Amino acid sequence: MLRVLAVDDEKPLLEELLYLLRSDPRVRSAEGASDATGALRRITRALEAGPDGDDGIDVVFLDIHMAGLTGLDIARLLAGFARPPLIVFVTAHEGFAVQAFDLKAVDYVLKPVRPERLAEAVRRACAQLGRATEAPAAAAEGPPGGPPGAVPAVPGPPGVPAAHRPAAEVTAADRTPEQIAVELGGVTRFVAIADIAYVEAQGDYARLHTDGGSHLVRIPLSTLEERWAARGFVRIHRRHLVALARIDELRLDAGTTSVRVGSAELQVSRRHARGLRDVLMRQATG
Structure with missing residues (x-):
């Protein structure tokens, strides 16, 4: 199971991303950071602990446009370490995909984030780390512990909440x-x-x-x-x-x-x- 850090300086989007990640049974824990400084502080602690330590992080879900350092800057810093966490970029901008994959990103997910697309990013991260990749069938039907009285999604453009x-x-x-x-x-x-x-x-x-x-x-x-x-x-x-x-x-x-x-x-x-x-x-x- 994955230990995840999600980084986004827009609090509502960070909360939604964390909800989706925590709803995936392949994710053991999901923490959030609302800026590059907080993210680097948490990642540094994980690197010091090592991938098998209690504070380890397996995957960082990283926004690109943030105040101060960008997500690409953080990925470049991590690339200098021997065993950095995997990177999944989560962004509203399509134009950075080439740079992202040059930095060995596992995936590049566009906002607004669709649950099934995020689940695919989790699957790819699991596959790269050699973990179980398939979520139980119940997860595909919707996140566990969803709001009481939930009803099927309303009509609209495919895949857009x-x-x-x-x-x-x-x-x-x-x-x-x-x-x-x-x-x-x-x-x-x-x-x-x-x-x-x-x-x-x-x-x-x-x-x-x-x-x-x-x-x-x-x-x-x-x-x-x-x-x-x-x-x-x-x-x-x-x-x-x-x-x-x-x-x-x-x-x-x-x-x-x-x-x-x-x-x-x-x-x-x-x-x-x-x-x-x-x-x-x-x-x-x-």
Whole structure:
């Protein structure tokens, strides 16, 4: 079984990659690093321990474009060691494939990562290390421990998860207008919009926060703001969209405004503060 390190400076993508890797029964452990410095620190510890040591790493799943050192830079550094871990590049860019394979990469996986494509990269790494290469049949049917109540994937372009399709396509894939399709590790489930307390922007993605956890979708926050305005969602900050009905407190402190939504305290930008106060006052007075 493989000991894996995944490296990506985009946290949502790193979390998804780790979920997929940990769902593969051929992967014994999967750690994450969000920058080149952290990755090199962990790899150095693995090299010092040796491939058979407790801190050993068999395969590094490595993004190419990162702040500071790139994934190619890290691979070049590792190439100077006698027994470095294998490298699988995971990137949104096709143009580095030749350089990657010149550096003896095991595989070159394009984002958005499809579970079956990542499984093939794991198989290739296992084959190169002389490990068992075939995942049990249950793994092919979907990752174990998937979200409860999961349903078959919604229709869409072959091999492209709902969370990675354009917003218009995700809308068409929603089961009803009262739900939104979210995906994790190739399993699609439907979240009731009424259960969403607030939404947080994360780059090109949006994270939907509910009482039971959070879900990532590749839809801009501005799109959700427009789509859900009639459902009582208001923009309070460039990073946050909040369900008015879920606001428990409005706080004013030394010229700053914030709201409490469950256990979360969210800042309200100066631009949105007055409008939010007016809306809440109208709501309170009927």
